[in-house]
Amino acid sequence: MHEIALRAECLQKRFGGLAAVRDVSIDVHVGEIHAVIGPNGAGKSTLINLLSGELFANAGEILLGATNITAFAPDRRARAGLGRAYQKTTIFPKFSVHENVRLAAQARSSAPLRMFGGVQSDTECHRRAADAIGNAGLSGRSQVIADRLSHGEQRQLEIAMVLATDPRIILLDEPLAGMGQSEAREIIALIASLKIGRAVLIVEHDMDAVFELADRLTVMQDGGVIATGLPQEVRTHPAVRAAYLGNYGDVA
Template identity: 65%
Template sequence: MADIVLSARHLTKRFGGLIAVSDVSIDVHRDEIHAVIGPNGAGKSTLVNLLSGEITPGDGSVHLAGEDMTARSPDQRARAGLGRSYQKTTIFPDVSVFANARLAAQARSPKALRFFGDASRDPVINAHATAALSEAGIAAHADTPARHLSHGGQRQLEIAMVLATAPSILLLDEPLAGMGPAEAQDMIALVSRLRNGRGILLVEHDMDAVFALADRLTVMADGHVIATGTPAQVRADPAVRVAYLGEDCL
């Protein structure tokens, strides 16, 4: 197995008397899609927020490529190579598709905090933006206002914005949400391609997509990990069948 790009150990998060995530450990390797699944309320979103730095764990640690990120902010984690997409599309709708990607690339650039100079003319930033749009499959729409893209196109743009930051690990939170069958198939193909040279942690409710994409799965229920393994191992796990109230859900 390739090297570990993201590692979490014994993550725990409490909200008052509720333990949303309890003693969760997970590894994501380069060139791997590692899916996290579980019923509603299992703790998946809280886990992603802990990994991305949106919330701070009560216990446990998060490492990126061996570097301790537990106390680092989301922007610091992004600069270290962690890219995240959200359940709801987060784009700038009133500017072009290319401008969205360029802004994301600029945020990752060592020159991001400069006060003088036209970032739109920076050849390095523009090259990163162009490459990201191409990899996400929407380079043909570079001059289109982002609001005019279809829902699936906007999700592709959001991923392109993440790619423009040159991540080594992608956290994809329900990338197929709200898509029809054709758009979902396009997204599945895109996510499959994105594993090359990166690690991907995927949270998704579409089980057909999960089992088509995932190299490994972690199953959560009530804040705990109840199973981790290959798709075949997870399908056969009795605890997983109980959590999903029957094998028909898998």
Template identity: 65%
Template sequence: MSEILLKATALEKRYGGLKAVSGVSVDVHRDEVHAVIGPNGAGKSTLINLLSGDVAPTSGAMMMGERDITHLSPNLRALAGVGRSYQKTTIFRDSTVFENVRLAAQAHGGSPLRMVGTAERDGNVNARAAAAVEEAGLSHRSGTVAKFMSHGEQRQLEIAMVLATEPRVILLDEPLAGMGHAEAQRMIALIGRLKDGRGVLIVEHDMDAVFALADRLTVMVDGRPIASGSPEHVRNLPAVRAAYLGHDDEIEAGAAA
């Protein structure tokens, strides 16, 4: 089995009496896309927020390799190698593509908060930003102000920003939401390349994409994982079919894809 990069054990998040997430243990391996699926309200986004540190767990533990990251704030987790995208595109809309990505690279450079000299002076940061822009397929848009791009390109930009932070694990919260077919195909191809040398955990409703991308699949229902394993294995489990009652077509469609 490949190296385990991120490992979460028995995560639980309670909001008052409501258990948004309970008893969730997931891990993300190197060179792997781990997809988390489940009906709305299953706790998938909460899981991502727990892993990224945006939400503090009620109990449970998270490890990056040998390092306990359970109590690290989001910015320290980012420095520890956890990068994420948001369900709602979260970019600096008034800045250019390059400035967005440069900022991300700056956060992980040698002197992220230097107070003298212009920000553009740091050649190392610029180079890493340019590499991330290229990897996300946005080189031709480098000088474009983010808000003037299409939704799909903005999501690509978000991926470029995550890449510039040089993450070992990438968390993607519904990266295909709101995309047209052509845009989605481009994004699927991009995500497929992201796992090279890294680990990817993706939450996604588009079953075609999930079955095209996932090396491993975890199914969540009502805040709990009910199944985990290879896509072929999970797809045929009766419990999963029951949970997806009414969504059977989606799984079949995904299987056929």
């Protein structure tokens, strides 16, 4: 069993009368890709927003390593080691690839808001940015303005930015959304490489990719967890089959 990077316990989120997330507990381990799947409206996106801090839970706790981050704002969670990529690519479109990633490295540097001296002088930031760009497969594209990149490359850029913040856990919200076959292959290979030394939590609709990537699965329905475990266990779980096939598809 690997060390737990992120643990959520009994998370609840209500929007008015609707319980979008009910009593969800999840452990994400270092060295593993943990996929969250479920039908539309199951609460997957709400869960990822609760974990990253864009939404606050009505009840429950979130632990990042040994730190209780339940009350932390998103920027503080990021500084504590939580990185996230969005469903809709979220980058700085007018800046170069290098500046995008350098900003990410700056956010985790020792003096992120220094007012004296230009950004050029922080060679450590530049080195970490260059490393992250290389790891995400964008070497040679670092001077390109981000909005000139292809959709797939923008995804890679977003992952490079997350890498440059040196996270302990990475949250990926539908990283393959709107992507062609060949582009998707590259991103899948990139995601597979992210788990080395880190934990990865991924929400994804592409089941082939999920079963290819995931070391562990959590299945959600109507805001609650209906199954969690290894992929082969989950695949044959009666409640999961019922959720995906409908109630009348009697499980053999």
